[in-house]
Amino acid sequence: MNLIRLLKYKSGSFFVMIALLGIVNSLVYGSIMVFINNVIAGVGLPFIAAPQSWIYAGLLVVSFLLNKTFQTYIARLTNSIVFEYESGVIDKLRVSTFESFEKLGAQRVYTAIQDTRLLAQVPSNFVNAVNSVVIILCGLSYMFWLSWKAGAMILCFMGLLLAFYLLRNNSIEKQLNEVRDLQNDYHRYLRDFLNGFREIKMSLNRNNSIYDRYIKRTLQGSKELNDRTAVRYLVNELTGNYSWYIVLGLILFVMPQVLSIPTARVTAFVFTILYIMGPLATLISSVPFFTRLKIAVERIDGLEKEIDTYPQYNLEEQSIELSRDFTDLEFSNAVYEYKDAAGKKLFAAGPFNISIKKGEIIFVTGGNGSGKSTFINLLTGIYMPTQGSLRYNGEALVMNSYPHYSDRLSSIFTGVYLFNENYDGFDLDENNPVLQKYLAMMELQDVVRFDAQKKSIDNKLSMGQRKRLALIYALMENRDVMVLDEWAAEQDPHFRAYFYEQIIPVLKQMNKTVIAVTHDDKYYGQADRILHFDFGKVAKDVKLQHAKQPELVK
Numbered sequence: 001m002n003l004i005r006l007l008k009y010k011s012g013s014f015f016v017m018i019a020l021l022g023i024v025n026s027l028v029y030g031s032i033m034v035f036i037n038n039v040i041a042g043v044g045l046p047f048i049a050a051p052q053s054w055i056y057a058g059l060l061v062v063s064f065l066l067n068k069t070f071q072t073y074i075a076r077l078t079n080s081i082v083f084e085y086e087s088g089v090i091d092k093l094r095v096s097t098f099e100s101f102e103k104l105g106a107q108r109v110y111t112a113i114q115d116t117r118l119l120a121q122v123p124s125n126f127v128n129a130v131n132s133v134v135i136i137l138c139g140l141s142y143m144f145w146l147s148w149k150a151g152a153m154i155l156c157f158m159g160l161l162l163a164f165y166l167l168r169n170n171s172i173e174k175q176l177n178e179v180r181d182l183q184n185d186y187h188r189y190l191r192d193f194l195n196g197f198r199e200i201k202m203s204l205n206r207n208n209s210i211y212d213r214y215i216k217r218t219l220q221g222s223k224e225l226n227d228r229t230a231v232r233y234l235v236n237e238l239t240g241n242y243s244w245y246i247v248l249g250l251i252l253f254v255m256p257q258v259l260s261i262p263t264a265r266v267t268a269f270v271f272t273i274l275y276i277m278g279p280l281a282t283l284i285s286s287v288p289f290f291t292r293l294k295i296a297v298e299r300i301d302g303l304e305k306e307i308d309t310y311p312q313y314n315l316e317e318q319s320i321e322l323s324r325d326f327t328d329l330e331f332s333n334a335v336y337e338y339k340d341a342a343g344k345k346l347f348a349a350g351p352f353n354i355s356i357k358k359g360e361i362i363f364v365t366g367g368n369g370s371g372k373s374t375f376i377n378l379l380t381g382i383y384m385p386t387q388g389s390l391r392y393n394g395e396a397l398v399m400n401s402y403p404h405y406s407d408r409l410s411s412i413f414t415g416v417y418l419f420n421e422n423y424d425g426f427d428l429d430e431n432n433p434v435l436q437k438y439l440a441m442m443e444l445q446d447v448v449r450f451d452a453q454k455k456s457i458d459n460k461l462s463m464g465q466r467k468r469l470a471l472i473y474a475l476m477e478n479r480d481v482m483v484l485d486e487w488a489a490e491q492d493p494h495f496r497a498y499f500y501e502q503i504i505p506v507l508k509q510m511n512k513t514v515i516a517v518t519h520d521d522k523y524y525g526q527a528d529r530i531l532h533f534d535f536g537k538v539a540k541d542v543k544l545q546h547a548k549q550p551e552l553v554k
């Protein structure tokens with residue numbers, strides 16, 4: 001979608017406004033040209049008897065007011081487009097499936113959001129461009145009125161110039177697209193560089209490689225492309241500017257001879273060319289902006305269309321009633337298949353036929369790549385089975401039930417992410433006794449810092465401490481089922497033992513259903529049941545009879 005179609009699409013009155021601006025400005029700019037030429041030549045207006053100075057002043061006022069109205073209109077329009085795009089993309093993403101987000105990649109979303117910012121510069125550029133076009137058209141019409149032959153000559157010359165521009169601009173546009181691709185790659189490497197800074201410090205080879213072969217190479221590539229496009233634009237601009245001196249030369253030296261044009265007319269031609277040279281320069285210099293804008297609009301549009309092709313949940317509709325009181329969860333022939341972009345199967349987990357009952361403490365074990373995380377993604381509703389189904393409290397889940405199903409579980413994933421704001425609206429007041437109890441339970445009471453203003457807790461903690469805080473938040477959610485993916489991996493030996501020997505039994509006493517991925521075989525005895533994974537399947541499903549019931553953590 002190009003800019004004009006986008007503006008038209010977002011505002012039904014766009015063409016009416018453009019037409020109004022064009023007509024009134026044509027009258028104003030055309031009249032000003034005629035006025036000046038008439039005043040220089042000492043003649044009156046052709047059709048009106050009113051004093052010229054009054055009409056001149058009146059035209060200026062009308063033009064000023066109209067331009068102000070139009071600029072305000074277009075500024076509001078583009079601002080609302082920026083708002084709609086940004087909020088629209090985020091709104092669509094939040095109702096998309098997790099797989100869609102994985103396919104799309106966070107980088108593309110960041111780039112598209114940055115692209116929308118370019119739209120904010122549309123108002124001044126667009127109005128200047130419209131006014132420039134109007135002045136050029138008025139100038140051309142005036143020249144035709146003075147002498148149609150001379151007007152036609154100049155028009156042909158301008159046509160040639162335009163063709164030259166469009167041709168060159170096409171190839172520049174291709175180069176700009178290449179620059180954008182390189183920039184996307186560059187941001188990916190930069191993200192790796194910043195997020196993996198510690199790892200980069202640990203290997204000279206990696207350090208040199210990421211810089212020389214990836215970051216510098218893409219930066220160098222886009223610098224060279226930028227250099228080439230800058231030179232091309234420069235040549236375009238210079239050719240454009242100097243061509244007008246050729247036109248002036250034609251008018252001064254060729255036209256009087258060839259077309260026998262009198263000196264007074266020559267003066268009018270020279271004046272008109274000088275009058276439209278400024279607007280032409282404005283138009284030419286705005287070409288790079290509009291080219292970049294076109295690419296940005298196409299990319300934003302492409303992203304939005306791509307998101308639209310992905311399945312989306314209707315968060316309002318809860319297809320089946322999902323009670324907060326959990327009784328059981330059943331996997332029936334549930335399979336999840338990873339496929340590549342061409343649809344080729346990469347890995348399949350399942351089919352799973354598992355029944356999970358309220359109050360069970362289940363440990364999920366297995367080697368690397370055995371499918372534990374894939375199972376956890378299915379269990380938490382992050383993934384929907386590609387075959388088979390899940391039944392919650394006996395009801396088979398359908399597409400729109402998934403967001404509500406996930407909402408019934410508390411989950412802590414391996415690379416837990418703690419938010420900077422208290423989006424959940426937890427009562428994080430320092431004096432909240434429940435919070436204090438949990439902080440003591442997680443041995444965090446002397447570690448956390450409260451932010452009374454934001455009603456949140458500072459998340460600058462070690463990974464192990466972050467996971468403990470995440471467990472506190474999970475408890476505050478007060479849901480029946482808790483899913484913990486390698487929760488204890490980052491805990492020190494003392495807290496790891498404490499987790500399995502104290503916290504797990506407490507959760508059991510609270511009647512929580514816990515499904516925890518673990519490699520800590522020393523503590524397998526704390527579970528009621530062990531699901532052992534191998535090659536994407538449940539190789540063993542063992543029920544244990546000896547879960548301890550120690551004293552509750554006070």
Ligand SMILES: Nc1ncnc2c1ncn2[C@@H]1O[C@H](COP(=O)(O)OP(=O)(O)OP(=O)(O)O)[C@@H](O)[C@H]1O
Nearest residue numbers: 338339346347366367368369370371372373374375
């Ligand atoms: N997004 C993905 N696209 C394609 N294949 C994937 C994807 N995620 C995981 N896999 C594949 O699925 C298989 C199971 O991975 P999964 O992460 O479920 O194993 P895991 O048991 O959790 O391993 P680990 O203990 O190492 O975390 C692996 O072979 C992995 O390569």
